[in-house]
Amino acid sequence: MSFSRILGQDRPKHILKKTLRNGCIPHAYLFYGQESVGKKLAAVELAKALNCEVSGPVDGCDGCPSCRKIDERTHPDFFLLEPEKSSPSARDAILKIDAIRELQKKLIYLPYEGQTKVAIIDSAECMNPQAANSFLKTLEEPPSKTIIILIASNPYQLLPTLVSRCQSIRFYPLAVETIKKIITKQLESETGDAQPELLELRAQRSMGQVARAMEEDLLKTSEYRGDLIGLIEQVSFKRMDLAFQWIRTYGRKTDRLQSILDELLNLVHDAAVLKTNRNPRAIQNKDLTHLLEKVANQKSLAALLDMFDAVHRTKVALKYNANAQLSLENMFLNFCEAA
Amino acid sequence: MEVRIDKDTFLNGVQKVQGIVETKGAMPILSHLLITTEKDRIGIQATDLEIGAKGYYAANVISSGEVTLNARKLFDILRELPSEEVHMIREDNHWITLKCGKSKFRLPGMPAQDFPPFPDFSQDSLIQFSSKLLKEMIRKTFFALSPDETRQALNGLLLEKENGKVNMVGTDGHRLAVIQRKLEKSAKGDKQSYLIPKKAVAELLKLIEDEESSFSFSSKNNHLAFIHGDQVIVSRKIDGKFPNYQQVIPSDNKIQVQVDRDVLQHALKRVALLADEKSKMVRFDIQSGNITLAADTTELGAAREEVAVSYSGKEVSIGLNAKYVLDVLSVIDDEEIVLNLKDQNSSCLITSTGDKEYQSIVMPMRL
Numbered sequence: 001m002s003f004s005r006i007l008g009q010d011r012p013k014h015i016l017k018k019t020l021r022n023g024c025i026p027h028a029y030l031f032y033g034q035e036s037v038g039k040k041l042a043a044v045e046l047a048k049a050l051n052c053e054v055s056g057p058v059d060g061c062d063g064c065p066s067c068r069k070i071d072e073r074t075h076p077d078f079f080l081l082e083p084e085k086s087s088p089s090a091r092d093a094i095l096k097i098d099a100i101r102e103l104q105k106k107l108i109y110l111p112y113e114g115q116t117k118v119a120i121i122d123s124a125e126c127m128n129p130q131a132a133n134s135f136l137k138t139l140e141e142p143p144s145k146t147i148i149i150l151i152a153s154n155p156y157q158l159l160p161t162l163v164s165r166c167q168s169i170r171f172y173p174l175a176v177e178t179i180k181k182i183i184t185k186q187l188e189s190e191t192g193d194a195q196p197e198l199l200e201l202r203a204q205r206s207m208g209q210v211a212r213a214m215e216e217d218l219l220k221t222s223e224y225r226g227d228l229i230g231l232i233e234q235v236s237f238k239r240m241d242l243a244f245q246w247i248r249t250y251g252r253k254t255d256r257l258q259s260i261l262d263e264l265l266n267l268v269h270d271a272a273v274l275k276t277n278r279n280p281r282a283i284q285n286k287d288l289t290h291l292l293e294k295v296a297n298q299k300s301l302a303a304l305l306d307m308f309d310a311v312h313r314t315k316v317a318l319k320y321n322a323n324a325q326l327s328l329e330n331m332f333l334n335f336c337e338a339a
Numbered sequence: 340m341e342v343r344i345d346k347d348t349f350l351n352g353v354q355k356v357q358g359i360v361e362t363k364g365a366m367p368i369l370s371h372l373l374i375t376t377e378k379d380r381i382g383i384q385a386t387d388l389e390i391g392a393k394g395y396y397a398a399n400v401i402s403s404g405e406v407t408l409n410a411r412k413l414f415d416i417l418r419e420l421p422s423e424e425v426h427m428i429r430e431d432n433h434w435i436t437l438k439c440g441k442s443k444f445r446l447p448g449m450p451a452q453d454f455p456p457f458p459d460f461s462q463d464s465l466i467q468f469s470s471k472l473l474k475e476m477i478r479k480t481f482f483a484l485s486p487d488e489t490r491q492a493l494n495g496l497l498l499e500k501e502n503g504k505v506n507m508v509g510t511d512g513h514r515l516a517v518i519q520r521k522l523e524k525s526a527k528g529d530k531q532s533y534l535i536p537k538k539a540v541a542e543l544l545k546l547i548e549d550e551e552s553s554f555s556f557s558s559k560n561n562h563l564a565f566i567h568g569d570q571v572i573v574s575r576k577i578d579g580k581f582p583n584y585q586q587v588i589p590s591d592n593k594i595q596v597q598v599d600r601d602v603l604q605h606a607l608k609r610v611a612l613l614a615d616e617k618s619k620m621v622r623f624d625i626q627s628g629n630i631t632l633a634a635d636t637t638e639l640g641a642a643r644e645e646v647a648v649s650y651s652g653k654e655v656s657i658g659l660n661a662k663y664v665l666d667v668l669s670v671i672d673d674e675e676i677v678l679n680l681k682d683q684n685s686s687c688l689i690t691s692t693g694d695k696e697y698q699s700i701v702m703p704m705r706l
Contacts, residue, residue: 108579
């Protein structure tokens with residue numbers, strides 16, 4: 001059972017299995033949802049299931065030559081398109097019209113050895129408008145025995161004309177337990193050791209994304225949280241010195257600033273959740289609950305919401321190259337006003 | 340694996356599949372060719388997953404086995420070697436040693452089991468062509484194929500078999516060429532039609548060397564095959580429907596203008612020099628006794644030439660793409676051709692006096 005290799009994502013899995021059993025597979029799918037929650041994995045498993053020589057077209061077996069070749073990406077009827085950087089120094093990777101045309105050229109033939117040709121477009125939102133528009137016709141009426149799977153973490157960046165041509169399946173953030181299982185396996189295979197207490201923390205703070213849970217500096221940035229909570233608690237017009245001191249220490253770390261502000265955002269969010277007493281599972285910093293409760297008791301909900309806004313605005317400003325020091329000072333002034 | 344083979348035989352075999360091998364691409368193994376051994380011959384095969392070719396060549400097989408070798412490098416090496424016997428030995432780790440005379444080469448191979456399996460093709464011949472016939476049919480229709488690779492159905496030649504006759508059709512939407520020939524031996528049967536991808540046709544042309552041998556055509560599942568003695572070309576079928584070309588062939592073009600092919604060809608070439616670069620339009624003014632070919636553009640200038648024809652009737656003018664007409668004129672073998680017209684907005688059918696089974700259509704342009 002190869003769909004069982006995908007942990008979590010019960011709903012998408014259920015939908016896919018059912019369509020496979022009924023044999024009425026749409027010509028194009030759009031898998032969307034946060035990054036790193038198993039969209040591509042599911043697409044590959046679907047390709048395997050459709051072409052499996054043993055248990056297809058209901059599920060893959062992972063053993064037959066067809067499944068093996070798809071896993072190794074050497075199957076002649078399996079196409080995986082990923083955005084490429086046009087030059088090593090280019091900022092963003094994009095999917096260009098040439099790649100799409102090349103794919104269209106290959107899709108006109110009947111399958112080489114499998115049952116169904118499967119084309120997966122990973123990060124479909126990276127298609128530039130020319131590429132997306134050239135793809136419309138193929139997406140609407142693909143050649144026979146072909147299914148196309150678009151994968152996007154942000155479907156709103158896709159052309160609406162693309163989205164309307166696909167059947168959409170939403171992928172949800174993974175549960176903490178699932179993340180823990182996945183990263184335990186990955187860490188064990190990589191380094192051979194997995195420290196349970198760190199795993200717990202990583203899983204808690206992953207926001208349901210495997211890649212985030214695996215990030216090197218996920219634990220590092222979490223060390224800033226103590227300072228940040230202190231700031232939220234104490235900053236006021238009387239204690240501006242705290243804010244200035246913090247800015248002096250952290251304002252220069254421009255490469256880290258976004259993730260530090262993310263932490264701040266999460267802390268404010270958690271405090272607000274505690275304040276309203278709703279859905280304790282949404283809290284990401286469970287290990288600091290006792291500190292957060294203090295903050296929640298001290299501040300009003302409106303103040304917390306204002307702070308959240310302020311941090312968010314600062315993040316956007318920094319993304320567009322605003323002066324870090326001024327932006328941060330401005331943010332803390334907003335904090336003071338809110339408090 | 341160990342093989343001794345004549346260098347020229349080997350080179351010939353490697354050269355035949357060069358056109359198919361992919362030099363760049365996602366799968367590195369496709370830039371390699373696979374060499375297999377049989378009792379007293381070796382098989383050389385290559386594929387780009389769209390078309391594949393396989394040929395057998397006599398060799399002294401000392402021990403059996405399979406190897407893959409970079410096709411380009413092998414070809415370059417063989418070309419430079421003296422005409423002696425080549426000695427090929429596989430080492431344990433997929434490396435291959437080639438020895439010839441005093442030269443020695445070591446080349447890295449890839450695991451032979453990773454090479455895409457040769458598609459299953461049928462030996463049952465559906466249509467048997469003589470080389471001469473196949474070559475003629477391809478030559479007279481191939482030029483009309485669409486160069487646009489995304490228009491899948493127009494990117495191949497249509498091969499139809501019906502009641503002992505075989506048709507071949509090529510079109511790009513602006514022009515069409517259709518040729519019909521009788522088959523020497525063929526059972527009567529239902530109409531069958533196949534689309535042969537452009538690339539496969541191009542490779543097939545390379546394989547036709549002499550005019551004596553024969554080719555048989557077969558089809559199985561998703562693949563078509565052309566078998567020629569020890570050589571096979573297999574192509575994946577194109578997924579698409581060829582347009583109904585019978586509908587396009589005009590039947591009531593009453594105006595028939597008979598003209599000497601050679602004279603028209605040369606005159607048209609001259610006039611086309613000043614035709615609009617993009618549309619290549621030349622105006623054909625047809626009167627009793629002659630055609631006036633005219634090209635008139637503001638940037639390039641004007642050209643005009645008269646060609647004598649046997650025609651008497653009303654005057655008619657039509658604009659045609661000179662390149663399309665020249666393509667047709669260059670493949671017709673007869674001395675005299677006939678332009679069949681209706682009016683300036685209807686398509687022009689070009690036939691030859693000696694061969695009623697070859698028809699070519701060129702769409703007109705607005706004057």
